[in-house]
Amino acid sequence: MGYRVAVAGATGAVGRELLRILAERNFPADEIVALASSRSVGKEVSFGDKKILKVQNLETFDFHGWDLGLFSPGGAVSAIYAPKAAAAHCMVVDNTSHFRMEPGVPLVVPEVNATALQKAKKGIIANPNCSTAQMVVALKPLHELFKIRRVVVSTYQAVSGAGKTGMDELFTQTRGSFVHDPIEAKQFTKQIAFNVIPHIDRFLEDGSTKEEWKMAVETRKILDPDIQVLATCVRVPVFIGHSEAISIECERPIDLRKAQEALRHAPGVILRDEREDGGYVTPVECVGEDDTYVSRLRIDPTVENGLAFWCVSDNLRKGAALNAVQIAESLVEQKLLGKNSPLWKN
Template identity: 75%
Template sequence: MGYRVAVVGATGAVGREILKTLHEREFPVDDIVALASPRSTGREVSFGDRTLKVQNLETFDFTGWDVGLFSPGASVSAIHGPRAAKAGCIVIDNTSQFRMEPDVPLVVPEVNPNDLKKAKRGIIANPNCSTIQMVVALKPLHDLFTLKRVIVATYQAVAGAGTDGMHELEQQTKGTFVGDPPVIEQFQKQIAFNCIPQIDRFMDDGATKEEWKMAVETKKILDPDVSVIATCVRVPVFIGHSEAIVAEFEEPVDLARAREALREAEGVVLLDKHEDGGYVTPIECVGEDATYVSRLRLDPTVPNGLAFWCVSDNLRKGAALNAVQIAETMIALDLLPKRH
């Protein structure tokens, strides 16, 4: 017997990726349901060779369901996440709704799996996509040299804004070649052939909320003593986030030891050849589970500094895969009991 799994937000880009990931990883599913808003009710989504009819989240009864993988938007999770948890369904939420609540674990399984034991409310939060890949890459280095400070510039794909963001890039790109003026709806400026140094709204200190998320989430997941400053940029890439990371450590950095730690780290692939093309780009990580690290080198401008390039599929490790891995880890830790 397996588990009864509810996928919430099943018609969105992340929801569809969750269904795909569950099937590919042969998650022990006994029963599965696809849920979304009333306007999506009746639509069809794929789960392996099965077709699921989407049911109405607003009227769905979570009683008897083991785990809910949520990606419907923060305001929807705020309503239905606690409702599902109250019914006994373990909620793994991809939105920002619960991430910084002190009694909700914020988990990347390769980094802080034991925090799952603190899920007293029956809700676990999935971190921001840009945070996930960064902490996966930093964890083995932190264990070796004790991380002190991080400066990161991100190059984030439009898939982070959902299917509408991907559609806008596609339409603007086509329009450029036929002279059509760009239709700007999902982003602050034209995204085709452009870079936009704003993701989410501005905060009082001049940082955007995306940049704030990377700082506070890293502290909660990895170490509260780590300082992070981020500049988050939307770029005209469909899928795959990239990050240029400069890390400063408490202890001297040995490059050979750093390389070995990254080679052995769970979830990390080190591909770093000092030659033309000897690195991974976002288009090459699409559909892959790993966080790729390249361009590893010492930073001579600060004591104990290390710089590197990091890419990952933001729909997989940045969202769907991490959520499914949380559920798998809960099974391994005997935190997700079967009730049937």
């Protein structure tokens, strides 16, 4: 049985990636529709190698009879149209931050907490922040072994996390620096070319940023409410691929060999931990890849039961579109998608 799938925000970077991944993974869709704002109506987007979709208007679209809505149109837009889709019994997987911490809305990374999908009584499932998604995939097997108490993470986040405008700004500034054009910062608060910016999203009263707050609260919701997280989130001049330097403090003694084995066999993780030149993964190497890569695994001697490692992932895939499609696949596997879904019977 195939499903009718609507992709909202189809003209954006994540929306296009959603369409690409749906086709790549042969998601069982009998029908696909691309939705965006009225400004984009009539534009064309690709679905797979051959099929071209003409964009329709999200604002007037009738979701009755559609099984799945994959949303990435921005938080304010999702806030309006995701509940409308869910009210029409179209299950929504939302990529924005709007619903992530809402009670009754599961926040899901399938390799970590796929069973939480059974609690999607509101018909909306949230996709986590890109930096959170890759981190919890790596933390899950270590938490099961050693029970993590505390995480300290510094992120090195690609400009694609800020959308196409962020990527354009890095390109323009980089080119401008070689031809002596003036450098203008529009999308970011400071020059991003040949620079790093320790500021993503707005500042909160305690001095942290919203991005750092997201990593803390989302990790607790997905993995364990007792884990403490201190994050420092930094934008770096990389187009695609988020990197993270992660240190964990655990309740149980660390066995490095067991940690390596757990990561080596964990779903969605590839361990490449060779203690030699080039024996680790960088953002350039993870572009277009589905997995989260872990390298530089080592004991942290500065705390009791400490472990440190390097973590890299394609933020447009695992951090957004791929995770959303994996959620959809999990819904199919658990028989939670479609008009006969038990989630609609409550």
